Amino acid sequence: MSFFRITLLRSAIGLPRRSTDVLKALGLKKRMGTVFHAVSPSVAGQIMKVKELVSVEEVDRRLTKQEVHLERKPDPGYYLEKSCVAERTELRGQ
Amino acid sequence: MFKPTSALFGGLLWKTPWRLSSMQKARQRKRLRAVDRVVDTVSAALQRNGQTSKAVQRWYAEMPREEEMLPKDKYTIFDKKEKTYRKGIHKLPKWTRLSQRVNPPGF
Amino acid sequence: MFSRSALRSLAQDLRLTTPSAIPSAPLPQRVFLHQAASLRNAQPQSSTQSSSLNPDTPLSATPQAQDTQPEIQQGFKAPSGNPTTTPNTPADTFIPQTRNHIPIEKQPVPPTFDSPLKVTQSLMSRLPHLVGQTPHYIVAELHARPYLLTEGDHLRLPFLMPKVKPGDVLRFNRATALGSRDFTLKGTPHVDERLFECRVRVTGVESEPLRIKEKTKRRQRHVKKALSKHRYTVMRVMDVKVKTPDELLQEGTQVVEDAEDSPEIETRA
Numbered sequence: 001m002s003f004f005r006i007t008l009l010r011s012a013i014g015l016p017r018r019s020t021d022v023l024k025a026l027g028l029k030k031r032m033g034t035v036f037h038a039v040s041p042s043v044a045g046q047i048m049k050v051k052e053l054v055s056v057e058e059v060d061r062r063l064t065k066q067e068v069h070l071e072r073k074p075d076p077g078y079y080l081e082k083s084c085v086a087e088r089t090e091l092r093g094q
Numbered sequence: 095m096f097k098p099t100s101a102l103f104g105g106l107l108w109k110t111p112w113r114l115s116s117m118q119k120a121r122q123r124k125r126l127r128a129v130d131r132v133v134d135t136v137s138a139a140l141q142r143n144g145q146t147s148k149a150v151q152r153w154y155a156e157m158p159r160e161e162e163m164l165p166k167d168k169y170t171i172f173d174k175k176e177k178t179y180r181k182g183i184h185k186l187p188k189w190t191r192l193s194q195r196v197n198p199p200g201f
Numbered sequence: 202m203f204s205r206s207a208l209r210s211l212a213q214d215l216r217l218t219t220p221s222a223i224p225s226a227p228l229p230q231r232v233f234l235h236q237a238a239s240l241r242n243a244q245p246q247s248s249t250q251s252s253s254l255n256p257d258t259p260l261s262a263t264p265q266a267q268d269t270q271p272e273i274q275q276g277f278k279a280p281s282g283n284p285t286t287t288p289n290t291p292a293d294t295f296i297p298q299t300r301n302h303i304p305i306e307k308q309p310v311p312p313t314f315d316s317p318l319k320v321t322q323s324l325m326s327r328l329p330h331l332v333g334q335t336p337h338y339i340v341a342e343l344h345a346r347p348y349l350l351t352e353g354d355h356l357r358l359p360f361l362m363p364k365v366k367p368g369d370v371l372r373f374n375r376a377t378a379l380g381s382r383d384f385t386l387k388g389t390p391h392v393d394e395r396l397f398e399c400r401v402r403v404t405g406v407e408s409e410p411l412r413i414k415e416k417t418k419r420r421q422r423h424v425k426k427a428l429s430k431h432r433y434t435v436m437r438v439m440d441v442k443v444k445t446p447d448e449l450l451q452e453g454t455q456v457v458e459d460a461e462d463s464p465e466i467e468t469r470a
Contacts, residue, residue, distance in 0.1 A: 002139060010191055039139045041147040048149035051132045052191045058139040066297040074345030076309040077375035084368025
């Protein structure tokens with residue numbers, strides 16, 4: 001069982017009503033929004049209707065919203081080595 | 095000194111160039127390839143699940159791929175009102191979000 | 202009137218007189234270090250090419266159909282004040298659902314290492330030149346934004362760093378480049394954090410002057426005032442230190458053969 005990962009890259013503003021409705025049926029509401037749908041002929045037909053607007057990948061499972069978000073989250077690049085409280089107790093102990 | 099140009103003579107003047115620039119053509123090729131990639135992904139996924147879709151089959155039967163297309167078809171479109179029966183594809187409304195790949199045979 | 206070549210020769214003289222450990226032999230241009238592959242948490246996305254419907258495979262649509270396997274999320278704990286949790290608890294595939302589920306490697310906690318650092322021989326041989334020439338600079342990345350720092354710098358972050366107090370000591374552990382005046386160790390894309398030490402001390406919080414933006418609507422006398430007064434964390438760089446080969450060997454670093462795709466020390470021409 002695999003899934004389509006569909007991302008809306010271009011909006012359907014000014015396109016025929018059918019394209020907008022297909023996007024709504026797929027659950028794509030705004031640009032860069034991502035939805036997951038099981039691979040089936042009906043979903044494939046829907047994608048074909050809006051193939052100029054979306055990018056499609058095949059994935060093994062549905063990712064959660066947080067997982068999709070975490071793909072873009074960078075590393076913090078720092079960590080707390082010694083807090084001021086620990087340092088003070090160290091100094092007091094000496 | 096007054097230099098008579100059409101912009102100064104008339105009021106509102108919007109000009110659309112008669113052909114695409116090389117960058118516009120490059121972006122057009124990129125868009126064509128992106129659509130090809132979407133269709134390939136969909137068809138491969140369906141094939142792996144043992145399913146078929148009429149829309150995908152029809153696309154493959156009717157539409158040429160980007161690299162199979164002639165430059166003429168990539169950047170121009172048939173128009174019966176033109177003397178050469180061709181005009182730039184950018185004259186087509188919403189041309190960046192449409193798949194316009196085939197033209198009448200013989201033109 | 203100094204010509205450019207004259208200036209250059211002067212600079213070369215200066216460079217020769219600097220008390221760095223440059224040998225008389227000309228340095229090779231680049232030196233490789235074999236580490237960054239382990240640092241990047243390589244996403245197990247295997248893109249297998251599958252047979253497409255079209256037999257004559259076109260070249261342009263190279264990613265014909267990706268079979269992207271979703272990343273296997275390492276098990277991790279929800280954020281807690283326990284920094285000693287190891288990132289990979291076995292056989293625990295936790296799927297993040299809410300905004301609080303952030304993996305441990307994306308939180309500011311001290312890292313734990315499974316395998317020893319691997320350094321190429323050529324980097325080991327070239328590292329003394331970089332170490333010997335002080336002061337060092339570092340291009341550290343905080344939330345994927347680069348900051349070029351040297352020792353003694355005051356750094357005013359463009360944001361208020363959460364959960365730090367004045368007096369805290371932070372370690373910066375993502376660097377894209379480390380260097381001195383003549384040498385640069387470039388990461389691919391990051392330098393391994395075990396090769397250097399960069400400490401900063403939080404000195405306080407600054408704030409900008411209060412900004413008032415007047416918001417008006419048409420045909421109404423009412424003026425809404427939007428206030429804004431942002432606060433920024435200020436810190437001071439305590440030290441930027443590149444570890445010497447001896448220190449690295451003491452920490453159990455393995456020396457391996459040279460390989461492609463590794464950071465390199467570049468000499469300024």
